[in-house]
Every structure is written in structure tokens, then in C-alpha cells.
Amino acid sequence: MTTKMVRLRSSDGQELEVMEEAIAAASKTIKDTLEKGGAADGAIPVPGVTGRVLSCVLEYVNRHFSDPGAAADPFDHIPNFDDPLKVFDALVQTGQ
Numbered sequence: 001m002t003t004k005m006v007r008l009r010s011s012d013g014q015e016l017e018v019m020e021e022a023i024a025a026a027s028k029t030i031k032d033t034l035e036k037g038g039a040a041d042g043a044i045p046v047p048g049v050t051g052r053v054l055s056c057v058l059e060y061v062n063r064h065f066s067d068p069g070a071a072a073d074p075f076d077h078i079p080n081f082d083d084p085l086k087v088f089d090a091l092v093q094t095g096q
Contacts, residue, residue, distance in 0.1 A: 014051030
């Protein structure tokens with residue numbers, strides 16, 4: 001099975017690749033762009049984001065969205081996410 005890759009272009013001209021399924025799950029904007037046919041030259045521009053930052057974002061996306069068994073929303077595992085104090089408590093407990 002082949003994984004379809006997507007190229008993203010940072011504001012400083014760096015082009016980086018990421019799995020289409022992962023980036024579409026992580027970014028509605030990129031997903032909408034892909035559904036409309038992608039970019040004319042093949043690389044989707046990401047204005048206002050440098051290559052260094054985009055690289056970090058894609059590392060996060062690969063870790064949290066590329067696993068088929070991973071939750072669509074990485075915050076799904078936090079109980080009562082709507083309550084900021086419970087979220088804070090959950091984060092503090094994780095650090096112990």
C-alpha cells in the first residue's frame with residue numbers, strides 16, 4: 001500500500017513532505033485545499049510559517065495523526081476538556 005504524500009511550502013521557500021491523511025486530519029485548511037485540487041504547482045503554500053516552524057509542526061502531525069489507531073483529536077483522552085481546571089489538573093498529574 002502506498003502512502004500519498006503532500007508537499008507544503010513555507011514562507012521562506014522550504015518544501016517539506018507529509019502524509020496526506022495525517023495533514024488532512026490535523027488541518028481543516030489544508031484538507032479543504034486538497035479537496036479543491038491542491039496547489040497549481042504541486043506545493044501548498046503555508047504563508048507566515050517559516051521552514052523551521054513548519055518542520056516542527058509536521059513532526060507533531062506525524063506523531064499524533066499518522067497512526068491509524070490514534071484519536072482524530074489528540075485531546076480526546078482528556079476527561080471533561082471543556083473545564084479548564086480539569087484540563088490543568090490532568091496535565092499536572094501527567095507530569096508526576
